[in-house]
Amino acid sequence: MPRQRSIPTTLALASLTLLATACAEDPFPSDAELQQLLDATRLTSSAPLDATNAHQNDPLAIELGTKLFHDKGLSSCGTISCESCHGGMGLTVDTPLAKGCGGDTAHNPPSLWNVAWLDEFMWDGRADRLWNQAVLPMTNPVEMAATPATVRTLLTTSYAADYQKVFGEPVSATADERILANVSKAIAAYENTLRSPNPRFDEDVARFAAAVKAGTEPQDPSFLGFKVLVRRGACLTCHKGPRLSDSGFHNVGVSDLNAGAAGALLGIDATYDWPYSSRGPHSDDPEGAAANRLLTLRLEIQQRPANFLGARRTPSLRAIGLTAPYMHTGALAKLEDVVDFYSRGGDKEGTFLGAKSVTIVPLNLSNEEKAALLEVLKSM
Ligand code: HEC
Numbered sequence: 001m002p003r004q005r006s007i008p009t010t011l012a013l014a015s016l017t018l019l020a021t022a023c024a025e026d027p028f029p030s031d032a033e034l035q036q037l038l039d040a041t042r043l044t045s046s047a048p049l050d051a052t053n054a055h056q057n058d059p060l061a062i063e064l065g066t067k068l069f070h071d072k073g074l075s076s077c078g079t080i081s082c083e084s085c086h087g088g089m090g091l092t093v094d095t096p097l098a099k100g101c102g103g104d105t106a107h108n109p110p111s112l113w114n115v116a117w118l119d120e121f122m123w124d125g126r127a128d129r130l131w132n133q134a135v136l137p138m139t140n141p142v143e144m145a146a147t148p149a150t151v152r153t154l155l156t157t158s159y160a161a162d163y164q165k166v167f168g169e170p171v172s173a174t175a176d177e178r179i180l181a182n183v184s185k186a187i188a189a190y191e192n193t194l195r196s197p198n199p200r201f202d203e204d205v206a207r208f209a210a211a212v213k214a215g216t217e218p219q220d221p222s223f224l225g226f227k228v229l230v231r232r233g234a235c236l237t238c239h240k241g242p243r244l245s246d247s248g249f250h251n252v253g254v255s256d257l258n259a260g261a262a263g264a265l266l267g268i269d270a271t272y273d274w275p276y277s278s279r280g281p282h283s284d285d286p287e288g289a290a291a292n293r294l295l296t297l298r299l300e301i302q303q304r305p306a307n308f309l310g311a312r313r314t315p316s317l318r319a320i321g322l323t324a325p326y327m328h329t330g331a332l333a334k335l336e337d338v339v340d341f342y343s344r345g346g347d348k349e350g351t352f353l354g355a356k357s358v359t360i361v362p363l364n365l366s367n368e369e370k371a372a373l374l375e376v377l378k379s380m
C-alpha cells in the first residue's frame with residue numbers, strides 16, 4: 001500500500017525561502033530516511049573475515065588469545081592485562097583515562113564490543129587491522145610496556161604447547177617481531193568473538209517500519225527519537241549501517257590541544273610503513289583488500305589533509321549505554337552530556353585543531369527532543 005501523506009500547503013512557500021526548513025517540515029520519515037534506519041540494524045552474527053590474520057577463526061587461537069587477553073604477565077610491570085583497560089560490562093573503564101604500567105593513558109579506551117566489525121582502529125586510525133592494533137598497547141611504555149623478551153618469557157613458561165599448536169613452530173624459533181605479530185593474531189581471534197547482544201533498537205526500528213507501512217508512525221513511541229537521530233541530528237550520516245559507524249574519519253569538534261590533537265592526519269600516516277601493517281611482512285594477505293584500503297586512505301589524506309586534521313574514527317554506538325565516559329578524551333561523563341554536546345554544535349572553535357565537519361552545527365534541541373534522542377541511544 002502506498003504511503004499517504006498530507007503536505008501542508010504552506011510548505012511550498014517555506015521551501016522557496018529556506019531549503020533546510022522545508023526539509024524539516026517534510027513528513028518523517030522519507031523513504032531514504034526509513035532506509036537509513038533499517039540499514040542501521042542487524043549486525044552480522046560473526047565478524048567479517050580478515051584475510052591478513054590467517055588464525056582469525058582457529059578455535060585454538062581463540063582459546064590462546066582469550067588467556068593472553070586476561071594475562072597480566074603480558075605486561076612488563078606484571079600488573080596490567082588487556083582486560084585492565086577493557087573489562088566489565090562495557091569492555092572499557094569508567095574513568096576518562098586508564099592506568100597502565102607507566103601512568104595514565106593519553107585517551108579514553110574505546111569499548112571492545114563489536115570491534116572486529118570495524119575497518120580502522122584507535123581514535124586516529126593508526127592501526128589498520130584488529131590484530132596489529134594489539135602490538136600498540138603491548139609495547140606502549142604507558143600501557144603494558146612489554147618487549148619481545150617479556151612476551152617470549154610468558155609464552156615459554158605458560159603457553160609453549162598452545163603456541164606451537166597454533167603457529168606450527170616453537171617459541172624459541174620465532175623471531176622477535178614475529179612473536180608480537182603472532183600473539184596479536186591470537187588475541188584478535190578472541191576479540192573477534194566480542195559481539196554485543198542484539199539491541200532493542202533493532203526491534204524498535206522493525207516496529208517503526210511496520211507503523212510507517214500502516215501510516216501510523218506519528219503515534220509510534222520511537223517517532224521523535226528517530227526523527228532527531230536521522231533528520232535533526234543527522235547522526236546516521238556518520239554512525240551508519242549495522243555497525244552504527246562508517247569507520248570513517250570526522251572532526252566533530254571535541255576540545256583537545258594535547259599531543260595527538262592532529263588526529264587521523266598523522267595517525268594513518270604512521271601505519272603506512274609500519275612492519276605490522278596490513279601490507280607489511282607479518283600480514284597474511286599483504287596485497288589484498290586491507291592493504292588496498294590503506295593505500296587509498298593514505299592517498300586521500302595526501303589530497304585532502306584538512307579533512308583529516310583533528311578527525312577521529314567514528315566510534316560504533318552499539319552498546320553505547322555501557323561505555324561512559326565518552327569521546328576520545330573521555331571528557332563527556334554521561335550520554336546526556338553527549339546529547340548536549342551535539343545540540344550546541346560541538347565545542348568552541350579554537351579549542352581543537354582543524355575544522356568541524358559541515359554536519360556538526362548547533363541543533364538547539366528542545367528538552368523533549370533531547371530526552372527522545374537519549375532513549376534511542378540507550379536502546380542501542
Ligand atoms: C592501560 C590501558 C590499556 C591497556 C592495558 C590496553 N588498552 Fe586497548 N586501548 C586503550 C586506549 C587508551 C585506547 C585508545 C588509544 C588511542 O586511540 O589513542 C585503546 C584502544 C584499543 C583498541 C581500539 C578500539 C577501537 O575502537 O579503535 C583495541 C582493539 C584495543 N585497545 C585492544 C587492546 C588489547 C588487545 C590490549 C592488550 C594487548 C589492550 N587494548 C590493552 C587502553 C588500553
Ligand code: HEC
Binds near residue numbers: 229237239338357360
Ligand atoms: C560528522 C560525523 C558525525 C556525526 C554527524 C555525528 N557523530 Fe557522533 N561521533 C563522531 C566521531 C568522529 C566521534 C568521536 C569524536 C571524538 O572523540 O573526538 C563521535 C562520538 C560520538 C559518541 C561517543 C562515542 C564514544 O564511544 O565515546 C556518541 C555517543 C555519539 N557520537 C553520538 C552521536 C549522535 C547522537 C549524533 C547526532 C546528534 C552524532 N553522534 C553525530 C562522528 C559523528
